Amino acid sequence: MDRRKFLKASAIAAGGALAAPYILPSGRLFAASGARIVDHVVFVLFGGGIRNQESVKQQYLANQGLPTQGNVMENMLTGAKPSQNLVYTQWNPILSNSLASQGTLFPEMRYKTGPTGHYNGHTVGMTGNYTETGLNLNINPEFPTVFEYYRKHYNPAKNAINAWWISEGLGPYPSLNYSRHPSYGSQYGANYLRPATVFASQLGNKYYGDASSFQPDDVNRLEKVKNFLDKNFDKSISDIPGVNNVRADMEAIKDLYIDILNGVIPIDWPLPNGVSQSELTGDLINFAAAWQVLNRFKPELTVINSFNLDICHSDFTGYIKNLHKADYGVGWLWNKIQSDPVMANNTIMICMPEHGRNLMPNNLYDNNGLRAFDHTSDNNSREVFSLIVGPSSKVKQGQVVGTSTTPVGESIDIVPTIAHILGFHNDIPAGLLPGKVLNQAFV
16 A cells, blocks of 8 residues: 555544444434434325325225215224215225324315425425426426435435335326435435335236337336436446435345345235235325335335325226225225334334315216316315324324314424424524424323
8 A cells, every 4th residue: 555545444433433423222223313203104195186085084985975974994094984876895994093082183274385296396395385386297396305305414314215105107296305405415315115006016917018008108218317317428437417315225125126026025915814815006106115115225204295195186996995995095005004023012103184175066977976076276185184094102002183164284293393393493404494393292
C-alpha cells in the first residue's frame, strides 16, 4: 500500500472509530429522531371509493329503497350483519373481535378539498397534502410521500427494503412511491410491487403474457424504460437515479420473487376454508402479496392499496361483494401479523378509503336492480373513515372519535400520524405537512 492510500485508509478508520454508534439497551443502533410507538406500520389505502353509508353507517341497502340494514364489514367494524335481501355471499369473519374493538375508529373524517379522483385520493393519502392535479395522472406527486419522509428523516436513514408500496400497476399507482419534490425524490422512494404480475404463475398463468396484452400506458412505460437504459448503458446501477437497494437487499428481493414465480413458496390466500381461488379479487391478491413481503422482510412501513371497489360506478352488487371481501382480507392480514413473533404487538395498522362516493346515484342499474354511484366531489364523496388498530398498551381500544355533526380528522392527517408512530414527525421541515397527528388514538 502506498503512502497516500495508507493515510486515506487510516483517516477512514479513525473517523469510524470517532463516530462509532451508541448501542441502545434494546440492541438497536442509534436512537430514532423521536420516541417511537411501535416499529411497524401497515397502511391499507382503499381505492375506488367507499361510501360511509355502506361501511361505518352500516346502512347496506337502505339507500336503495329497501329496509335491510347491517354490517358488511364484520372483521373491521362492530355490528350485526344483514339478515335479508342478501346480494352477496356472507363469509364468516376471520377475527373473533372486530378491529374496531382493537383500536380507534374515526367514522367521520373529511377529504376537504380537491377532486375526489383516484390519483387525487391516493396522492392525498400518501403525501398528506391535497392536490388539484386533474390532467396528467401518471406523474409523481408534487409533495414528498410518506416513504420519502421516513427514509430521509429517520435516523439512521433506512434502506429501501424497509419501505414497500404494494398496489395495482395501471394508471397512477406506480408513480406514488416517490415525488418530484427537489429536496426528496427517487433516492428516498419505496420498493414497488404489483402482485398481479409476480403472482401470475400461482394463479394459473405461467407467464405474464406477450406485449399484446399490455395496456397502452404499459407500452409507453416500457418504451421510456428502453430509452432510459439506452442512454445509461455505460453506468453502474448505483449511478442511475431511481429506488436503489443495496446489493444484499437486491438479492433478497430477487430471491423472494423467484421463489414465488417458481412455486417454491406455498401461497396462503385470504379465503375461507373451502372457498375456491376463483373468488379471489385483485384486492385479496394484494393482501396475500403483502403478507409475503411482511413475512420475509419485516418492513417498518408498508402501504397496500385496493382497487376493486371502483366497480360501484356501474355495479352496486359487485361493490358490496368486493367490500365484504376486502374487509376479510384486512382481517386475514391482521391475523397473520399477530402470528409473527417480530411484528405481533409491535405493529399498528391504519385503514382509510381514498375518498367516498356521491349521495345520489347515477342512472345505471345492476342485475339486481340496484343503483350505482359515482364520486364527483359532492359533500358525501368527501366523507371518509379511518381505523387505527394496535396493541392495547399503545392504541386506545374500542374508541370512536367524531360524529357526523362533529367530524374529527382529515385525509391529510394520516401521513403525520404515521410519522408520529415511527418517531420522525418532528424532523420533517415546517410547512410540508399541513395535517395533524391523530393523537386521540394513542394511549
